Amino acid sequence: MLDRTQPDENQNAGDIGSDGVPEHVADDKPAAQGWRPLNWLKRAGQFFFALSFSSLTRRIVSLNLAGLVALVASILYLSQFRAGLIDARAQSLLVQGEIIAGAIAASATVQTNAITIDPDRLLDLKTGDSYGGTDDSLDFPINPERVAPVLRTLISPTKTRARIFDPYGTLLLDSRDLDNVLSFPLPPPSQKPGLVERGMVAIRTWLNRGDLPLYRELGRENGNGYAEVSDALQGQKRSMVRVNSRGEVIVSVAVPVLRSRAIHGALMLSTQGDEIDQMVTAERLAILKVGGVAAAVMIMLSLLLASTIAGPVRRLADSAERVRRRIKARIEIPDFTRRRDEIGHLSGALRDMTSALYSRMEAIEMFAADVAHELKNPLTSLRSAVETLPLARNENSRARLLEVIEHDVKRLDRLISDISDASRLDAELQRQDAIPVDLRRLLTTLVSVANETKLGHDVAVETRFEGRGPTDTFAVTGHDSRLGQVVSNLLSNAQSFSEAGNKVRLTCRRVRGEIEIVVDDDGPGIRDDALERIFERFYTDRPHQGFGQNSGLGLSISKQIVDAHGGRIWAENRAGPVDEDGAPTVAGARFVVRLPAL
Secondary structure, eight states: OOGGGGGGGGGGTTTTTTTTBBBHTTTTSHHHHHHHHHHHHHHHHHHHHOOOOHHHHHHHHHHHHHHHHHHHHHHHHHHHHHHHHHHHHHHHHHHHHHHHHHHHHHHHOOGGOOOOHHHHHHHTTOOOSSSTTTTTOOOOOOOOOHHHHHHHHHHTTOEEEEEEETTOOEEEEEGGOOTTTTOOOOOOSSOOHHHHHHHHHHHHHHHHHHTTTTTOOOOOOOOGHHHHHHHTTTTOEEEEEEEOOSSOOEEEEEEEETTTTTTEEEEEEEETHHHHHHHHHHHHHHHHHHHHHHHHHHHHHHHHHHHHHHHHHHHHHHHHHHHHHHOSSEEEEEETTTOOSHHHHHHHHHHHHHHHHHHHHHHHHHHHHHHHHHHHHHHHHHHHHHHHGGGGHHHHHEEEEEEEEHHHHHHHHHHHHHHHHHHHHHHHHHHOOOOOEEHHHHHHHHHHHHHHHGGEEEEEEEEEEEESSSTTOEEEEEEEEHHHHHHHHHHHHHHHHHHHEEEEEEEEEETEEEEEEEEESSOOOOGGGGTTTTGGGOOOOOOOOTSSSSOOOOHHHHHHHHHHHOOEEEEEEEEEEETTSSOOEEEEEEEEEEEOOO
């Protein structure tokens, strides 16, 4: 809006870039440099939209954007207000100037000594003709003495400076020179301003200057030096916007003084140095007040947001530190899971992690205790046999003691091997990546190996896959070697409880979103009180086998592997026909494994 009021020679004043290089020179830079910010913005936008926005993220982004939008809106509003104020003031001065110029033209007097008459031409006039016609030989100059009262009356209420120039650009009358009528603020004393004042002037000049020209007071004979006065003396009205040396905006207009279509001079009206700035300053103060209230509200919201983030995070950090130091036997992490944001997720994750940590520590303690107890029994027996061996009186006693020693050594070797396998299980499952496992191929291979080796049992294994067709897939995500260990343990356990000539049946089927593996045998079944205990470490219930022939870790390791794969394992008895008393009998044991299907 301001460019319309500027002279043509100033229209290109803003063609210099912010780095001091003209725009036409900057355009010659390589295209790659020009597109680099666009590529950065593109990557930033892709990252921004790729984020998963939760409620907490939306709150942070919304608050930051709200402050930025408020700041930008305030600046834009102030700039528009200032430009609109200048345009309105210029239009007002133009209307006021036309009115005052008309009054000045009407108050001008004819100077008789300025009228020139040519007698020869007067004799050539015909009847009805007048001397001069449309000629401008009659001159009506502006008389300052007659115009001053009119100017004084019209200018005094507006606090506007008025200057009248003759057709040659010479100053005839200045409203500042009217005595005892108009009161204008005197210019500041010619003393050197202080540091604070110079700083304020510099800031105001930087805010107001832009590409506006600098206003200077010209001499009384240099009225044509004002572009608007020069145009007014040519019959065109014009407005200009400048800033003075103190950074104050000055709006000036010039209109021609016309009478009988002749230009008798120019009237120039200009605002006082601080008129526009006082209005803009008042508006800035109003914006500062609103900004202060907005800042207070933003601070309150920021404190509230900080309390919802920093407070819970600090409590979680303190609890985690106490868990590390283990001040108490068991430290509870604060529960913020009711919050639907990152703090709630963090609280839930820390609680789950701490619970898993304590469970792992308890399991290690129990495992260590169980291992010590299980190792103590064969060691005690071995020690007794070794101490008794020198006291043996005959070869038969010595042979029996050697058998005991050999049995205990084998038992210790078996226990140490199983304990080592169980202790490495968790670490191995954590290190290896889970992959898709085809259970059809895995079970077929395991059954084939079991039927070929039989491991000292004359018990065959048959397999069956229940599905709509041979193309049905039975795939899970996990570790094929460990899943094969589970199935091998279950098959070996079923074969060990089955009589020679019987069969062990392995069935694989899909049950909704899970894959179910069932191992059935025709053995004596499981006592009701042992259905849960058989998965405990070192528990064994084999009356038909000698003591110490089994470590009791097979089913425990199987349960540990299934749990690590997110599945379930349990044991039950298969119901057989009722006996003579009508009581149900046990047809054999059944082990069921269910794993999440892929």
